[in-house]
Amino acid sequence: GEAAVGLAPTLVPPPRVAEAAAQLHGVPGRPDAFGTARQLVFLHGRSQQGHDPEALRREWTAALNGGLVRVGYRPIDPADVFFPYYGDRLAALLHTHEAVATTFDAVAADPAAAAAPATPSARALYDQLLAQAAERAGMPDDGTSAQVDERIGLGGVVRVARRPLDWLAHHSGIDRLVIAGVFRDVATYLDDRRIRDDVLACVRETVPASGDIVLVGHSLGTVIAMDLLAGAAAEPGVTGLVTLGAPLGMDTVYDRLLTRGPHCPARVPWWFNGWAPCDGVAIGCPLRGHWSGLTVESSVDNPRDRAHDIDAYLGQPEVAAAIASRLELPRG
Template identity: 25%
Template sequence: MNLILIHGRDQQGKNPSELKKEWLDTLKEGLLKNNLELPQDINIVFPFYGDLLDALSKDIRNPNSIAGVIAKGSIEEKQLSFYFEILSEMAVNAKIDDKKISDLVVGTREKGPLNWEWIQAIIRALDTHSPFGNFTLEKSTFDVFVYLTIEAIKSQINKFIMDSIPEGPTVVVGHSLGSVVGYNVLQELTGHNIKKYITIGSPLGLRSIKDHLSTPLKMPLSVTGGWYNGYDERDFVALNALDKINFNISPPIVNSNHVRNKTDNRHGIIGYLNDAVVAKEIYNALTS
C-alpha cells in the first residue's frame, strides 16, 4: 500500500525530508489518540513540489521562459482579478465586511474595489482574523494563482506529482493547495487504484478555485474507495464543505467539520493530521 502526501502552498525553500517528518510525526500523534500506529508496510511518498512551483512562478516574469511566453507579458490585471475573487471569498467566510476592509486601506484609494490597495486591506483584515502573516498570505495566494491560471505551470506540477505515484493500491492525502493538485492529478490518472482520496483544509469549495478546474466536476475514475474531506469551520480557506452546494459530485464526498485545528490560523497541516478522526480515516484507508 502506498501513501501519497501532497503538501500545500508556500513551502518553497523547506527541507523535504524535514517536512515529510513533520507530517508523519503529526499523523502518528493523531493515530496515537486512537491507540494506533502507522502500519509498517506502507510505502510513504512525499512529492515535494514547493521549490519547483517557486522556480516556475519566478519564471513567469521572464519573457524568455516558457511560462513567461505563455503569461504574455503583464499578468498584473489577471492577478489582481484572481486575488480579488479568492480573497473576497475568504473574507466573506471569515465574516469580514467591506467596512472593515475599507478601514484598513492605506494611502490613496482608487475608485472601485479592484485595486491593489483594496487587496492589501483584505489581506490585513484576514491576517487580523487568523494570523497567517501578511507576506505568507500574499505568497500563498500567488502560488495558487500561478498554479491554477498558467497551464504550463499546472501541467508541470501535475506531471511531477503523477510521476511520483507508484503502482498498486494507494491512499492520497492532499492539504490546502495540495488537495487541488491532487484532484487534478487524480482526474488524469489512469490504471491506478486509489483506495481513498483524503483532503484536509481544502479550498476546493471556493468558487474562485472551481472556476479554474476542468468541468464537469466529478469523482476521479481512479478513486475507487471514496473521498473524505475534513476541515475546521474556523479555517476560512476551507470552511466551504465539499457538499451538494459547493462540490456536487456523485458519489458524494464525505465531509466532516469536526476538526479543531490548533494552529494559529486554523489551517496548518499540524492541526489537521494530529486530529484523531482524520488520522483514523487515513489508517482505515491504508488497512482496508
C-alpha cells in the same frame, strides 16, 4: 526616518531559486508497506522550496503517528510513505513568472501587498479569491469590500484588495502574508497552464505507477490533488482522498480545476475533507452542499495559532482515523 533625497529605494532581492539540475525531487515509499496494494501518498502545500523532502516526509509521518496512537492504531514508518515534491519546481516557475519587484519599505508597510501576482490575469484572480474568501468568512457587504490599495512597483501599479485580506487575517488569526501567499500561489497555478502542467508532471514522478493510493493533500496540495485525479490515467487506482485545509469551497477555485466544477473525480470512491473553522485558507468549508462525491467531512479543533498547519491537521483523531481506515492499518 525619511529616505535621503535622490537615493533610489532599495529593491528586495528575488528569492534564491535552485538551478534546475540542483532541484530536489520527491521520495518514493515501499510499495508493499501495508501488506496490501494500498499505498500512502502525501501531497504538500506551498512555500516548501529548499526543504529536504525526506525531512518533510518524516515530519508529516510523525504528526500522523501522533494521531494514529491517539485512536488506537500502530504508528507507521516514514519510509513507507510516497512523498512527491514540487516545492523547488514551483518556486522556479514563480520566479520566472513574476515581473514586479518591490521595496523593503513596501514590504514593511504592507507585507501582504508584496505577495500579489505580477501578471494582470493572475492578479485579477488573486483579488477575486480574497474577496470571495472574505465574503464567505462573513465580511459585511457595506460597499467598501472592493477597496484596493495601489502601490507603484518596478513593473507598474500593484493593485491589491486590502480590506478582504485584513478581514481574513483578523478573523482567523493567521498572518496576512501566509494567507496572501497561499492565494497568490493558487491564483498563479490556476491562471497559468504551463505552471499547472509542470507541477503536475513533477508530482507524477513520485506517485506510484500501480496499486491503490490513499492521497492526502494539504492547502495548495488539495487543488493539485483534484487536478491529478481528474486525469484520464487508469493507474494508479485510488482507494481514498483526504483533503486538509483546502481552499476548494470557492467557485473561483473549483470552476478552474480540471474537474470543471465541484465534482470529485469519478475514480475516487471515498473522500474525506477535514477543516478547521479558524483556518483562513479553508474558506467555503464545509464543502458539502457545494461538491458532489464527498463521503465524510469533519471540522477539527486546530489551535488558533496553528490553524492551517499540516502537523495540527494530521494529529487530529478524526483525520488519523480516516487515513487508517482507508489503509486498513492494524490496531495497536
